[in-house]
Amino acid sequence: MLTRERYGRTAWHVAAKWRSTKSFEKIRGWAKEVLTPVELKNNLLLDEDNFGHTVLPAVVEWCSSHYAQKMLEWARDVLGTEELKNKVLLAKDNRKRSMLHMAADCCNSGSMQTVWEWAEALLTPKELKTQFLLAKDISNQTALHASAAVGHSAEPLQKIWEWAKVVLTPEELKNQLLLAKDNRNRTPLQVAADCQYTESLQTIWECAKVVLTREELKYQLLLAKDISGQTTLHSVVNSHRPLSVLNILEWTKDVLNTKEFNNILLLVKNRWGRSDWFSGRTGSDTRVSLENIREWVR
Secondary structure (H helix, E strand, O other), X not given: OOOOOOOOOOXXXXXXXXOOHHHHHHHHHHHHHHOOHHHHHHHHHOOOOOOOOOHHHHHHHHXXXXXXXXXXXXXXXXXXXXXXXXXXXXXXXXXXXXXXXXXXXXXXXXXXXXXXXXXXXXXXXXXXXXXXHOOOOOOOXXXXXXXXXXXXXXXXXXXXXXXXXXXXXXXXXXXXXXXXXXXXXXXXXXXXXXXXXXXXXXXXXXXXXXXXXXXXXXXXXXXXXXXXXXXXXHHHHHOOOHHHHHHHHHHHHHHOOHHHHHHHHOOOEOOXXXXXXXXXXXXXXXXXXXXXXXXXXX
């Protein structure tokens, strides 16, 4: 039962990862019969694989919200409230990701909701804010960055935004969430652009308009450069997605006049000396994107 495979995972870890809830339940039943309470806690529930994952984050990542809820309830009975809080909810894997990060990475909005409700109940307001919602992983990314990078659905982004409005001040929403930079100097908007997710781009932009001023939208979001010197428009044009280009061109109406668009946005160069116009040069979709830009220049 406690035998490990080459990645340091027990059969319980593997069952969770492959969403085999029937196998998972059988192993849990056997464990309750043959393991002592100490073994059950230390060698099963809190045991880590080679990646720093205990079984509970694996359940949150890969299984349904119903099953995540069931497992957290059982973990509370075995571990107690304090250990559940410190060794599960606030625990980090080898990439410094919390359970919220992991669920966001998998675009598992149901499990995100379950984990958030448990965190609200067990964490102090300060812990909920600084060690959970705004916590950063090894890439200096928040859960909002992580959700922007997945993009199967905008629902995880919307959930994080709704939670953030409750626990963060307007300044924190602005500076520590929307304008937070990862190790590549990218905001969540730039991450969504790099990953070519139109719905995520739109969701983050709508959130940003609520709390950022026109100047902040312009200089700290739309024209902000990543570590390669690329703006969000560079990334969108490179994505070869005309719809994304059309969206971002529409956004410029909110923050740039025609002169600013021509003199600032189109002339911005990345580190290779290319403007947004020339950063994507091949492919039929790119030609459509460039035509969109040309129409705006005229």
